Amino acid sequence: MQLSTPPGLQAIPSTCRGREVLDRVGDKWSLQVIAVLGERTLRFGQLRREIDGISQRMLTVTLRNLERDGVLTRKMYPVMPPRVDYALTPLGKTLLEAAGAFMTWAEAHVEQIDEARSAYDAKAESQAEQA
Amino acid sequence: MQLSTPPGLQAIPSTCRGREVLDRVGDKWSLQVIAVLGERTLRFGQLRREIDGISQRMLTVTLRNLERDGVLTRKMYPVMPPRVDYALTPLGKTLLEAAGAFMTWAEAHVEQIDEARSAYDAKAESQAEQA
DNA sequence: CGGGATCCCGTAGGATACTG
DNA sequence: CAGTATCCTACGGGATCCCG
Numbered sequence: 001m002q003l004s005t006p007p008g009l010q011a012i013p014s015t016c017r018g019r020e021v022l023d024r025v026g027d028k029w030s031l032q033v034i035a036v037l038g039e040r041t042l043r044f045g046q047l048r049r050e051i052d053g054i055s056q057r058m059l060t061v062t063l064r065n066l067e068r069d070g071v072l073t074r075k076m077y078p079v080m081p082p083r084v085d086y087a088l089t090p091l092g093k094t095l096l097e098a099a100g101a102f103m104t105w106a107e108a109h110v111e112q113i114d115e116a117r118s119a120y121d122a123k124a125e126s127q128a129e130q131a
Numbered sequence: 132m133q134l135s136t137p138p139g140l141q142a143i144p145s146t147c148r149g150r151e152v153l154d155r156v157g158d159k160w161s162l163q164v165i166a167v168l169g170e171r172t173l174r175f176g177q178l179r180r181e182i183d184g185i186s187q188r189m190l191t192v193t194l195r196n197l198e199r200d201g202v203l204t205r206k207m208y209p210v211m212p213p214r215v216d217y218a219l220t221p222l223g224k225t226l227l228e229a230a231g232a233f234m235t236w237a238e239a240h241v242e243q244i245d246e247a248r249s250a251y252d253a254k255a256e257s258q259a260e261q262a
Numbered sequence: 263c264g265g266g267a268t269c270c271c272g273t274a275g276g277a278t279a280c281t282g
Numbered sequence: 283c284a285g286t287a288t289c290c291t292a293c294g295g296g297a298t299c300c301c302g
Contacts, residue, residue, distance in 0.1 A: 017237075017238060017241045018234040018237035018238045018241065019162075019237075020237075021240070021241055022157065022234070024244075026153065026157040027274080028275075031153070032150070043283085043284090044283070044284050045283065048284095054150055054277055055167075055275075055277075055286075056284080057275075057276075057277090057286090058274090058275060058276080060284080060286080061274095061275085066246065067251070068248055068251040068252070069244045069248060070243065070246070070250075070251075071244075071247075072245060075133075076284095079282085080283090081284080082283050082284050084283085091240065091243060091244075094236070094240070095236070095240070098233050098237075101229065101232055101233065102153075102230060102233040103149040103153070104149075105225070105226070105229035106149035106152035106153060106229075107148060107149045109152070109222065109225070110148045110151060112201065112222060113152065113201060113222075114221070116200055116201025116202075117200060119197065119201075120199040120201075121199070124212025158294080158295095159294080159295075160295095174263085174264090175263075175265075176264075179264095186296055186297075187265070188266090188296075188297085189294090189295060189296080190265095191265060191266080192294095192295090207264095211263090211302085212263085213264050213265080214263075214302080215264065215265090
């Protein structure tokens with residue numbers, strides 16, 4: 001499946017190793033973690049409080065995966081009580097920018113999507129009552 | 132959680148209605164459907180054949196969702212055998228471009244991520260055998 | 263051909279409890 | 283504080299069969 005990019009349209013490279021990346025970063029929490037770490041280095045508990053609704057389990061899992069992918073670093077201080085700092089790597093920062101551009105698109109069009117959704121649902125409903 | 136965009140880093144707008152969009156388009160098949168439709172209008176069966184591994188069920192639900200969101204149009208011809216054409220809307224084309232930029236980033240860095248992963252796993256393994 | 267209806271399963275991810 | 287360990291459920295998504 002080779003894409004012959006039509007004029008004016010950027011193709012999604014469909015060798016699609018890119019999907020693997022999306023599988024990793026497209027989950028429920030990764031982008032939000034990356035977003036808040038884009039601001040500054042944070043500790044575990046700070047992340048937990050900044051990211052609304054995340055469980056400590058999912059925060060741990062998400063952080064481990066992103067660390068494994070080289071997106072962020074984990075720095076542990078052997079003190080009591082324990083302290084761990086998380087920060088984006090250079091790779092993570094480029095990811096933030098790339099994803100940010102997409103999320104900006106999403107923000108810009110979410111309203112338009114809502115309208116399309118309402119219109120679709122209204123039409124579907126009016127057709128349902130004909131039965 | 133308001134983001135004060137640090138210098139040089141594009142923030143992910145964390146009002147994060149954008150997550151809803153990602154929830155929709157970040158699933159297993161949506162981007163691939165959008166990608167192949169970026170080339171040209173296609174019929175159901177053509178889509179099915181172009182997108183490797185998709186089941187007809189998932190193709191149907193994916194198409195319905197994207198139609199509902201105003202990303203693509205569904206045109207039915209009342210003939211026998213049935214014929215249905217799918218095409219991107221203008222909204223869908225802007226989505227393709229935004230997502231394409233992100234996927235391009237993913238393609239560009241997937242190798243770097245693989246390396247990070249290998250390094251991480253190797254280190255984790257060497258630490259495991261110390262126990 | 264282009265689906266809808268069912269059945270079924272794996273897994274992402276939430277809640278809770280315990281630990282160094 | 284920053285996790286790890288279990289348990290449990292909802293749901294994404296595959297396989298299969300049927301229908302206009």
